[in-house]
Amino acid sequence: MTDAAELRRRTQELLAAHPPADTGRADFLRARFDAGLAWVHFPEGLGGLGAPRSLQAVVDAELQTAGAPDNDPRRIGIGLGMAAPTILQYGTEEQKRRFLRPLWTGEEVWCQLFSEPGAGSDLAALGTRAVREDSGDWVVDGQKVWTSSAHLARWAILIARTDPEVPKHRGITYFVCDMTDPGVEVRPLRQITGEAEFNEVFLTGVRIPDAHRLGEVGDGWRVAQTTLNNERVAIGGMRLPREGGMIGPVSKTWRERPGLRTHDLHQRLLKLWVEAEVARLAGERLRQQLVAGQPGPEGAGMKLGFARLNQEISGLEVELRGEEGLLYDDWTMRRPELVDFTGRDAGYRYLRSKGNSIEGGTSEVLLNIVAERVLGLPAEPRTDKDVAWKDLAR
């Protein structure tokens, strides 16, 4: 059993053998992975020690104290949060050894090729085709959208249609796609904020060896559930101080600039302040439930609340700023590596938060999920259940 003391000892050994001050960043990260201290809950030989996930904090704290570099997790969130758990669960030994180490060190960035112009909320209806050749390898044609980091990525997790003759959930297969293949074209997708956080990805005759398939042929929808469930885990669980979210900047403006205040805005600000504080408490309660090992259904709704609050608060802030609310900080088309929801002006926050009720599941779909899975209300009629994918309306 690997306990906290053992992890501390191993961390100190790593630091002694590879002093951060004299070791290159990439070398240190590789050594950390090889010592099993990357993600301690992963198996030995794959960056972990099979220890409880909660003990990762022990390692992180020791390394932080020693001034060791980290793997900049925000930059490689899709790899860490979505690709890695899926590869771990469904990958072959060879796939795990090939992909996980450079994924974790950040030497290879990952992106996710799931959504399509014709498959948003109804992701399982996706139409990107993967056709198997006599050699056993695959050729992929289609279009993906809303792909962050595609222009930086070495690899992608991809779901594609391998059998159009069966109902939609059954004819999908999950692949690892090489983003340097000449058939992959990445185009920035400019958003209403002016920047291009995401990309469109066009796949034309992209070749994928069968060795880069994850899971069985036709089982891709089930494999994708692992990816998507881990996305939800990654989104929840943050601990915020009071005024820690979008309510912070508008409260600051209110305090610092009495000249902007009106009675109407005051009432609306106070209502939103209360709602933001209550949402923070609800998030904290959810966190306490998880820590106590009593996960409840409450997590299903957190994103719904935050999306609406972010939109209302940022909308109020634009209005509060009056004449300045008519201005916008910068419309330059950029491709940011990281998204900072609170880093820019109120106008940016207002526009960006419009995406909060669409990305990661629209609010309307999430309301269905809450109604059906939490409240047990009847499911939506499923007219596509027994229809071959090729015969679906589109």
Added chain:
Amino acid sequence: MSDLLYSEEEEALRAAVRDLLTDHCDAAGVIARIESDAPHDLSLWKSLADDMGLAGLLVPEDRGGQGATHREAAVVLEELGRAVAPVPYLTSAVVATEALLACAEPGDLLAGLASGRRIGALAVGLHTAPGAAFPTVRLEDGALYGELTGIADAAVAGVLLVPADDGGLYAVEADAVTVTAQPSLDLTRPLARIVLDGAPGRRLGDTEPAVRRALRAGAGLLASEQLGLAEWSLTETVRYLKDRKQFNRPVGGFQALKHRLARLWLDVVNLRAAARGAADALSTGEDAEVTVTVAQAYAAPVAVRAAEEALQLHGGIGMTWEHPVHLCLKRAKADSIAYGTAGAHREVLAELVDLRAP
């Protein structure tokens, strides 16, 4: 950070109270009772207070109580809210008891209230927010004169805690005053007018700190009652809509209704966090003012909307006197005024967190 969960003991307490209410406080019984001469259920009160010892939760053991905290009292109130139980728990076991706890000379009254054998009512209008002004009676030659209105549960109180114009809070026996029921929106927590015409009183202590403490605890724990109301409204409506069929399908399968119920569920999840936050903050004293104010600024609109949605989504049956949804609606609406409206609490909050008016 406060503990927002329920402990195992708190869940056991909830189960015990719910069992009692299931057996002795069904909606039909409450509906029959509210128009009678005795709208309060004193036999249920005896079970809660005397048999289960729940009236003394907030009173230390060495003063005759159970030595528990606001966290446990909040769980009791959640369950009483779910049942819209006509018992003076919030008014006597919380508000009057907290007032006495702040008094220098409560005498044996505190133990009396803690045992549940005596029922007390703070003679301050139910609508009064913590920190707001309230009327007092005149003290003249050691006797009290005046009239006070809007006093909740005064009809069953044996003793009234009356603020007088000398800044003192006085214990006045109910049989020394005239108590007249006021026709009330919420028939399960009826209001009364009290007329004092030379009533003798015993000075308990200073009014201001006692009333402030009492109303703050009342406001904070009212959020748990409101949570119980909202939860009942949601649960009952979901149950009904799974069962009720129109157009050859369960009504709960229509997306317009599913989304309304899902939104309500989200609000109830949030209200639970706010109410637990308030109960925990009252028990520790840490950050209590802001946390209670936030809970009260949030709770009332949610509880009222939950009851209103329950009525609308039940359709015609929800409009009948026979169906219990009106008990919940009337209690929720009355609660939205009790111990200060959401707006009054937002005004207080503006000062507390420095978001001042123009």
